Amino acid sequence: MIRAWLLVLALLLPMGTIHAEYGDVVLNRHSDKQGVRPVVFPHWFHRIRFRCKVCHQELGFQMRAGSNNVLMSDIIDGKFCGMCHNSQIAWGPERCDLCHSARPGTPAGIKGDNQTSGPGRW
C-alpha cells in the first residue's frame, strides 16, 4: 500500500503548472479588465541588451514588481517601455501581441523558473 502511494507521489512530482523563465514578470493590473492578454516582461531578454540601471534608474521603474502603474497611454507618450518600444530602438506600441502574450487570467507578479519557485513574498 505504501509503495502504491509512493508511486502516486513519484508520478505527481514532475508535473507543474508555470515553468516560466527565471525573472519573468507578468503585468496584469489593467490587461484582463481591458480584454487583452496580460504582458510578459522577460528580464533575461532585456538584460542581454540593457543593464538594470537603464530601466531602474534612467526610466524610473521601481525595483519591486507591482509598484509601477504602467499605462499604454504613457508608453505611447514615450514613458516607461515606450522609451525604447518606439519603433526605433525596439518594436513600437502598435505590435500589441508581442508583449501582451500571456495566457488570459495569469496573475500579475514575478515568476520563478522550473527549479526555483520564485521569491518568498512579493
Place this chain on the structure above:
Amino acid sequence: MAERLRTWWRRHARWLWPGAVVLWAAAGALAAGPSLWLPLEKDGLHDPAGPGIALLQQPAEALASLPRDSAGNKVRWVQALESGAINPRTNLFPETKVRVLDQDIIISRFGSMPAVKFPHRQHTLWLDCSNCHNGLFKDKIGANRFSMLAILNGEQCGVCHGAVAFPLTECNRCHSVPNASLQRKATP
C-alpha cells in the same frame, strides 16, 4: 510454460514497484535534462494561441551560448558581462553618469555561516548607486542590519536575489569568506 512464468514472477515480483519508480525517475530526468530552457509556448505562462508567440526570441536561442550556471536563468550573468559575451547598454541618455565602484564589503562576520563578501563592482556593473542607496540600504558601513528572514521574504538583498539575480539556494556565493580568515577586532 505457465509454471515457469509463475516461478519467474514469484522470484522477481518484489522488484516491480522499485523498478517502476526508478524507470519513471530516469525518464523524468531524461525529459528534463536536455531542455534547460523551455520553449515559450510550453512554459505555461505564454498563450500558445497568441499571434505574437512565433516572433518572440526563445530563451534557448539567446542563452545557450552564454556562460552556464546551475540555477536561475542557467546563465552566469556577471561572467557573461565580463567576458564580453554580452555588452548591454549602460545608458540611454548621453548625460547619464555611469558609475562603477570597486569596493568589497565584508558583512555578517563570525556568525554560524561564513561571512558575506558584498562586491560593489559586480553590482554596479549592472546597477546604479541609487537603486540601493539610500532606500534599501544606508551608504555607511555598519549602518545596516541584515536579516536572512527578511531576505527570504523579498526584502533587502532579496529584492533581486531570488527574483532576477541568482536565487537564494546558492548560499555560498554570498557566504563565501571563512570566519577563520577574518581578524577579530579588540572592540566589536
